[in-house]
Structures are given as C-alpha cells and as structure tokens.
Amino acid sequence: MKKIVVFASGSGTNAENIMQFFEKTETGSVVAVFTNNPTAGVIEKAKKYSVPLEIFSKEDLNEGEVLQILNNFKPDWIVLAGFLLKFPKNIISAYPNKIINIHPALLPKYGGKGMYGMHIHRSVVENKEKETGITIHFVNENYDEGNIIFQQSFVLTGDETAEEVATKIHQLEQKYFPEIIKKLLEE
DSSP, rough: OEEEEEEEESSHHHHHHHHHHHHHHHHHHHEEEEEEETOOOOHHHHHHTTEEEEEEOOOHHHTTTTHHHHHHHOEEEEEEOOOSSOOOOOHHHHHHTTTEEESOOTTTTTSTTOOOOOHHHHHHHHOOOOOOEEEEEESSTTTOOSOOEEEEEEEOOSSOOHHHHHHHHHHHHHHHHHHHHHHHHHH
C-alpha cells in the first residue's frame, strides 16, 4: 500500500475527502497530515480519521526540519491540498515528481503567488472568463508552474458570482482529486 502525506493550511475539506477516499481503498493511505497553521480546520479532520498530525512553522519548512520529519513517514506521494506556502527546494529534490498540488483555476491562468481561493474566483468573474476549472499538477520551485497532470473545466454563463464559482470548483475538487491521486498511485 502506497503512503500519502497531505499538506494543508486551511479548513481541510480536500484533505478530509482524500482521507475518507483512501480509507476505502487498498491502493494507498494517508499516513500523515502536515500543516503550517496551528488553528487550521484540517487539524480536527486529521484527528477524526486518526491520522498523525505535524504542525510546523514557515522556518521549520524552510530550514529542513519538515523534510527530516517527512522522511520518517517515507511517503510515496506528497499531496498539497490547500497548502499556501511555497514548497522548498530541499523537499522537491528529495521527492522528485512525487509532489502534486490542486489549483482552483485552469493553469497557466490565475496562478502564482497570492492566487488562491476567492482571489482566483473573483478575478475569473471580474475578467468575464468563458470557462474555469481545476488543475492538478506536479510541484516545482515556482508557484503553480509544474507540469499539468489533469484539468477539468466548466463553462461560465457570465452571471455567476465568485461564491457560485467557488462552489462549482469545490465540487470538481471533491470528485476528481482523489481519483487522480489513485491513478498516480497505481502507475
């Protein structure tokens, strides 16, 4: 069984969906959740599924402590599910092509530093985009620039609010993210 470590900074809805999905498969399991936010909702979700939890600071991440702890879990894959800090080169080098992220837009549009959550959805609506969606991609040293693994889009009517776009994006994330992770584990 393949080992997955999930990194999250927020409420943890995608992390919980992944934990729930892999509880029911023989392909892999979430062996740890790492968060940089000591008040993140993902903490309670990790406890709910009895998944070991690591809380760390930005300094821990950038100075190598997180990599040392991560190596103890020996993950096959690292999944960023709403993780907002830039991933450091030392972890990317230690786990080449084994770190993936989900982004709530069709990259390369609406990617980069500061482009997350409602910032993206507001920009999509304000720019009157004809479509939007999700991108699952490999993580490299730059925000949202790793090779794309999967995209799923939907058409916008032009009448949606940013909140309505966020709801549709969340539905796509919930449906596709665990499935794509499972495919990667099986390759």
